[in-house]
Amino acid sequence: MMPADPLEAVTHPDPYPYYRALAAQRPFGFDERLGLWVAAAPAEVAAVLAHADCRVRPAAQPVPPALAGSAAGELFGRLIRMNDGAAHAPLKAILLRLMAAIGTDAAVARAAMLAAALDALPGMAPDTGAAVNRWIFTLPVVTVADLLGLPVRAGADAMAVAARVAAYAAAQSPLATAGDVAAGADAARWLGQWLHAATEVPRQAEDPGLLPALRHAAQAEGIAPEAVAANAIGLMVQACEASAGLAGNMLLRLGRAGTAVGNLPELAARVAREDPPVQNTRRFLAADACLCGVPVRAGDAVLVLLAAASCATPGEAGGRAWTFGAGRHACPGDALAQALAAATVEALLARGARPAALARAFRYRPSHNARIPHFN
Ligand code: HEM
Incomplete structure (x- = not known):
């Protein structure tokens, strides 16, 4: 059965025929059921993401009400991902410059080293779905932490940090329960204190990681240290669910009949296009405007179907996957994310994970935007 709407498509077993039909029949239109504008075809998705009045948050609600007033809300409000406008531009420019300097080979080598540290922990042999879930939610995040220069090289530290990052990420979902939100606020507080403590004891001078350079450049531009800290945590959060x-x-693609392991970085790029982890994002109109030839009102919301745009342009083998967004907020971690996902799958296969068995027993985690398998 086809999904009933684009939010259901996110975790549907095969949403791609639905997305293709939507992109062809209604490239931009209003979904009465959801009360949202929906952009589904590549040109319309690009137009929304490029439009000056399309913002990442509603003007009247910079922080989701569930998080407002907590440590989680404070962190959220400082993220470049969640802000538009001039105030955040200098920090964003510094972050993008530093991220562009990360070599994917070096990141993959770090991931292999950190994987060896995780082996020492109980429950990590990837012969159960639960262990595989732990690996995919831990290794990419702690590799980003390690690249920043944060202390995650002991397996237990790595697990503690990754668990907090995942709890914080989960609290941002519109499906979060009161318990998830409370756990997210605790996690935000914990991460803030951990980051602070870690900077008191910098890593050895020959391998300091990116954070000192980020701090230094930010200080030179008069950027508040709290904003730097929040966005350092923000990088780990961005790396978490999507990676x-x-x-x-x-793993699912490998587990389904007929896919040889082959070149994992190539597989990562293909899966990012054909079965993408981030299926949509949202924009909010800051003013009355004309969008894709249609008049829209200040306060309207647009669901931007990145996954539909991807499957409407299957021929672009070398092109950027839409799952990483486009325009002013495009993901600066796209190459890193694909390298880390490939490194994670490689680590799992080397440790005996069996994709065919995993693909027989999983469900998608409940989500309105991310397609993440939870292995049983
Ligand atoms: C497969 C993994 C990933 C996917 C699919 C992904 C996807 C995305 C998307 C769609 C956006 C834009 C959201 C929007 O415009 O509404 C974004 C933004 C961002 N991503 Fe990623 N991402 C991934 C991994 C990463 C990693 C590993 C990092 C960093 C270590 C990262 C850092 C960021 C940052 C900082 C932003 C905000 C950029 C801005 O607002 O200017 N992402 N990502």
Whole structure:
């Protein structure tokens, strides 16, 4: 059965025929059931993401009400991902410059080293779905932490950090329960204190990681240290669910008949296009405007179907996957994310994970935007 709407499509077993039909029949239109504008075809998705009045948050609600007033809300409000406008531009420019300097080979080598540290922990042999879930939610995140220069090289530290990052990420979902939100606020507080403590004891001078350079450049531009800290945590948060989804969807692809292991970085790129972990994102109109030839009102919301745009342009083998967004908020971690997902799958296969068995027993985690398998 086809999904009933684009939100149901996110975790549907095969949403791609539905997305293709939507992109062809209604490239931009209003979904009465959801009360949202929906952009589904590549040109319309690109137009929304490029439009000056399309913002990442509603003007009247910079922080989701469930998080407002907590440590989780405070962190959220400082993220470049969640802000538009001039105030955040200098920090964003510094972050993008530092991220562009990360070599994917070096990141993959770090991931292999950190994987060896995780082996020492109980419950990590990837012969159960639960262990595989732990790996995909841990290894990419702690590799980003390690690249920043944060202390995650002991397996127990790595697990503690990854668990907090995942709890914080989960609290941002519209499906989060009161318990998830409370756990997210605790996690945000914990991560803030951990980051602070870690900077008191910098890593050895020959391998300091990116954070000192980020701090230094930010200080030179008069950027508040709290904003730097929040966005350092933000990088780990951005790496969390989406990278887990990409690694998980790669395992599913391998587990379905007929896919040889082959070149894992190539598989990561293919899965990012064909079964993407981030299926949609949202924009909010800051003013009355004309969008894709249609008049829209200030306060309207647009669901941007990145996954539909991807499957409407299957021929672009070398092109950027739409799952990483486009325009002012495009993901600066796209190459890193694919390298880390491939490194995670490689680590799992080397440790005996069996994709065919995993693909027989999983469900998608409930989500309105991310397609992440949860292995049983
Ligand atoms: C498969 C993994 C990933 C996917 C699919 C993904 C996807 C995305 C998407 C769709 C956006 C834009 C959201 C929007 O415009 O509404 C975004 C933004 C962002 N991503 Fe990623 N991402 C991934 C991994 C990463 C990693 C590993 C990092 C960093 C270590 C990262 C850092 C960021 C940052 C900082 C932003 C905000 C950029 C801005 O607002 O200017 N992402 N990502």
